[in-house]
Amino acid sequence: MGDAHGPITHLETSESWERLRSQHLGRIVTRVGDVVDIFPVNYVVDGESIVFRTAEGGKLAELTVNENVLFEVDDYDALQAWSVVVRGTAQRLEQGEEIADAEDLPLRPMAPTLKTNFVRITATEVTGRQFERGPEPNLFEVQPY
Secondary structure, eight states, rough: OEEETEEEEOOOOOHHHHHHHHSEEEEEEETTTTTTEEEEEEEEEEEEEEEEEEEESSHHHHHHHEEEEEEEEEOOOOSSEEEEEEEEEEOOSSSHHHHHHTTTTSSOSSOOOOOEEEEEEEEEEEEEEEEOOOOOOOOOOOOOO
């Protein structure tokens, strides 16, 4: 694992990709002008990119205006929690071959709706942290620096 500082550990890039591969539901953050939106999406990791499907609508329109996105996935249990954030660009797949490749991925809509558009997020930065869970420190005790 990466650098540890108390209950927080910074994950190496490879560890962050492993965590991304372990889940199937994440959140994509878009920005158009002053409007920031967040959308839950089910996804798969394809190599070192993220692919999801979407219907026509706001999410796809926003990605057309500004391809820069954040993508976040997290999980937790009684002992630990983790979060991975991907900064990157999102592109709707338009070439026949890349769409055919995406159709072969194990990616199906979570809700039974028609989602004919495939989007690939190409990462420019991947960061992850793991958090050990436990009781909150006493506010009035001296904490180490």
